[in-house]
Amino acid sequence: MLRFVLRRLQIALLVAITVSIVGFSLLRASGDIALVLAGENAKPEEVVRISHAYGLDKPLYMQYLDWGAKALSGDLGRSLFTNEPVTGLILDRLPVTIYVAVPALVISLLIAVPLGVLAATRPNTWIDRAALSFAVTGSALPSFWLALMLIYLFGVMLRWLPISGSDSWWHFVMPWITVAIGVIPLQMRLTRTGMLDVLSSDFIRTARAKGLSAASVMFKHALRNAILPVVSVAAVSLGFLLGNSLVVESVFALNGVGMLAYQSILRLDFPVVQSIIVFISFCYIFLTLMSDVINAKLDPRIGLR
Amino acid sequence: MTITQVRDTSVQPNGGSGHGAPLLDVRGLTVDIAVPAGTLHAVSDVSFAVNPGETFCIVGESGCGKTITSLAVMRLLPKTARIAAQRILFEGRDLLGLSDKEILGLRGNRLGMIFQDPMTSLNPVFTIGNQLEEVYLRHRNSGRREARERAEFLLEKVGIQSPAMRLGQYPHQLSGGLRQRMMIAMTLMCEPALLIADEPTTALDVTVQAQILQLLKNLQREFRTALILITHDLGIVARMADRVAIMYAGRVVETGTSAEIFAAPQHPYTRGLLACIPVPGSQGKRLGSIPGIVPSLIGENEGCMFRNRCPYAGESCRHGEIALRELSPGRGYRCILEPGHAISEATREPATTASQATVQ
Numbered sequence: 001m002l003r004f005v006l007r008r009l010q011i012a013l014l015v016a017i018t019v020s021i022v023g024f025s026l027l028r029a030s031g032d033i034a035l036v037l038a039g040e041n042a043k044p045e046e047v048v049r050i051s052h053a054y055g056l057d058k059p060l061y062m063q064y065l066d067w068g069a070k071a072l073s074g075d076l077g078r079s080l081f082t083n084e085p086v087t088g089l090i091l092d093r094l095p096v097t098i099y100v101a102v103p104a105l106v107i108s109l110l111i112a113v114p115l116g117v118l119a120a121t122r123p124n125t126w127i128d129r130a131a132l133s134f135a136v137t138g139s140a141l142p143s144f145w146l147a148l149m150l151i152y153l154f155g156v157m158l159r160w161l162p163i164s165g166s167d168s169w170w171h172f173v174m175p176w177i178t179v180a181i182g183v184i185p186l187q188m189r190l191t192r193t194g195m196l197d198v199l200s201s202d203f204i205r206t207a208r209a210k211g212l213s214a215a216s217v218m219f220k221h222a223l224r225n226a227i228l229p230v231v232s233v234a235a236v237s238l239g240f241l242l243g244n245s246l247v248v249e250s251v252f253a254l255n256g257v258g259m260l261a262y263q264s265i266l267r268l269d270f271p272v273v274q275s276i277i278v279f280i281s282f283c284y285i286f287l288t289l290m291s292d293v294i295n296a297k298l299d300p301r302i303g304l305r
Numbered sequence: 306m307t308i309t310q311v312r313d314t315s316v317q318p319n320g321g322s323g324h325g326a327p328l329l330d331v332r333g334l335t336v337d338i339a340v341p342a343g344t345l346h347a348v349s350d351v352s353f354a355v356n357p358g359e360t361f362c363i364v365g366e367s368g369c370g371k372t373i374t375s376l377a378v379m380r381l382l383p384k385t386a387r388i389a390a391q392r393i394l395f396e397g398r399d400l401l402g403l404s405d406k407e408i409l410g411l412r413g414n415r416l417g418m419i420f421q422d423p424m425t426s427l428n429p430v431f432t433i434g435n436q437l438e439e440v441y442l443r444h445r446n447s448g449r450r451e452a453r454e455r456a457e458f459l460l461e462k463v464g465i466q467s468p469a470m471r472l473g474q475y476p477h478q479l480s481g482g483l484r485q486r487m488m489i490a491m492t493l494m495c496e497p498a499l500l501i502a503d504e505p506t507t508a509l510d511v512t513v514q515a516q517i518l519q520l521l522k523n524l525q526r527e528f529r530t531a532l533i534l535i536t537h538d539l540g541i542v543a544r545m546a547d548r549v550a551i552m553y554a555g556r557v558v559e560t561g562t563s564a565e566i567f568a569a570p571q572h573p574y575t576r577g578l579l580a581c582i583p584v585p586g587s588q589g590k591r592l593g594s595i596p597g598i599v600p601s602l603i604g605e606n607e608g609c610m611f612r613n614r615c616p617y618a619g620e621s622c623r624h625g626e627i628a629l630r631e632l633s634p635g636r637g638y639r640c641i642l643e644p645g646h647a648i649s650e651a652t653r654e655p656a657t658t659a660s661q662a663t664v665q
């Protein structure tokens with residue numbers, strides 16, 4: 001198990017370096033930072049001076065290495081606009097984003113997995129079809145539209161829930177619903193397909209021949225085998241939710257990482273954007289590693305490969 | 306159907322050697338499966354009885370309904386299957402009349418089943434120990450310790466060294482032969498009165514086959530378990546069976562003791578099969594060497610199902626349902642040929658069949 005994790009960490013490191021290089025290069029190609037810093041009406045000499053002061057006249061790879069060395073020591077630089085340390089900026093915004101993404105994912109799993117199991121035990125019945133229609137509808141609804149509808153229904157008409165801000169957990173209920181409805185369909189269909197597949201296997205017949213209750217056959221013998229892809233996709237979903245929180249954050253006026261990324265991109269605030277890219281890629285890498293470890297725990301055959 | 310009615314019918318046991326009621330008494334079992342093309346008559350009017358402690362072999366070529374018959378007894382048929390029978394009496398209770406809960410209490414406890422492919426029959430994500438103990442915990446009021454001890458005891462019984470270590474392993478860490486031993490140990494956890502083994506050695510290589518069969522035989526004696534052994538290998542039948550049912554296209558075409566079947570086969574199909582037994586030393590020939598193909602089981606069929614492959618078939622084989630002729634209790638065959646006629650013919654005709662088979 002340890003060897004497996006170490007090997008995965010090596011791969012993770014390579015991926016992280018690659019992502020940071022690509023991110024760095026693309027960002028540099030997208031605009032001249034010295035020009036941005038100097039302002040639109042600056043004289044050419046001024047631009048050259050700033051360029052030199054920030055080390056922007058060095059070759060690109062040298063700049064990357066400078067950035068990389070500092071990043072490794074925990075210094076992600078300062079925002080070009082507010083001059084605050086980037087680390088602090090991100091850490092300030094992160095809790096809000098996490099507080100939307102993680103509970104939303106948990107809620108969606110709690111709904112999607114039992115629903116998928118139910119659909120698989122009664123394939124092609126009305127329950128199965130209802131679950132499928134729900135899935136198709138859920139994945140077809142754009143989340144900004146869904147968010148606005150929720151605000152209209154629960155916030156404006158019924159006045160049950162606050163419509164913006166992040167002061168109490170009531171403020172997060174609608175973001176959770178919005179995000180969960182986006183995630184549930186895929187999870188549910190994965191569970192259903194996995195279960196249908198597993199339920200026709202020989203060891204399920206063995207479990208039945210042992211006189212085990214239907215619940216034990218379903219939730220012990222079948223689900224443990226069927227859940228592996230769900231775990232992998234849940235990890236990727238969580239990474240996606242952390243990195244793509246902008247829509248939900250902007251509709252519900254939450255000040256999370258998505259908003260920060262959006263503002264920084266508009267302002268070409270290079271150090272912040274670069275750091276967020278690397279941070280998100282680390283999230284993905286960590287989550288994928290976690291899902292692999294969980295799957296190896298769930299299925300003893302995996303760790304060996 | 307109530308249990309009192311059931312007791313009435315069990316007074317007149319069918320077949321068997323005569324002393325005492327049979328452990329399992331199946332009468333008129335019919336299983337139809339809904340398939341896209343219509344109704345598949347997988348098992349039609351099958352009757353047999355199994356006495357306590359005996360080995361009963363069900364023999365027939367692929368697709369003749371052996372597995373469906375045993376799944377019907379276990380009440381493990383797929384949802385698309387419809388089951389009907391006069392009775393399936395097990396230990397005096399009609400399995401068809403039991404509630405789901407009652408049948409769950411029997412499975413794994415009084416009724417055990419071993420499947421054909423040990424590679425896929427164990428759950429890959431749980432340890433052997435977990436899977437063995439589970440049955441015991443399910444049916445006995447016992448703690449984990451007792452279940453673990455029972456599991457270790459049985460692993461020793463099925464010839465596995467260092468049981469404690471094996472119980473901590475996962476199925477993928479074991480060979481096919483070991484896994485089948487595990488399956489056997491698992492079904493014996495609660496000492497069932499009846500063990501159904503559906504081609505338990507087909508997926509194993511020949512040396513392992515012999516060991517597993519010997520093991521089954523020894524354990525069956527030791528635990529006094531009745532064994533329904535499903536096979537298409539007449540060599541196994543000769544070694545293992547007390548009594549035999551030969552199946553063809555969903556019907557039992559001949560039943561009798563092992564000695565009766567081998568010495569005086571009555572049904573032309575049985576005789577065809579016997580003619581195909583490999584002579585030691587010669588090239589092995591298995592079932593299915595009789596020329597011709599099995600008719601489709603989908604849709605309605607009339608007359609004898611074997612007639613298109615039968616050397617004696619005539620006009621009268623085409624119509625009606627061919628009745629089972631009972632020669633004595635537990636001895637019968639489903640053919641219009643007279644017993645004497647059939648036996649006298651037997652000396653000549655199977656030779657022809659066999660030569661056809663080798664030419665094929």
Ligand SMILES: Nc1ncnc2c1ncn2[C@@H]1O[C@H](COP(=O)(O)OP(=O)(O)OP(=O)(O)O)[C@@H](O)[C@H]1O
Binds near residue numbers: 339340368372385
């Ligand atoms: N789930 C199912 N759905 C449809 N038809 C089935 C199903 N299971 C079995 N059958 C059909 O029922 C008939 C009897 O099948 P069964 O599995 O009992 O044969 P068998 O004698 O066990 O054969 P084998 O030696 O190959 O195991 C076959 O024609 C088979 O195609």
Ligand SMILES: [Mg+2]
Binds near residue numbers: 371372373503
């Ligand atoms: Mg079979």
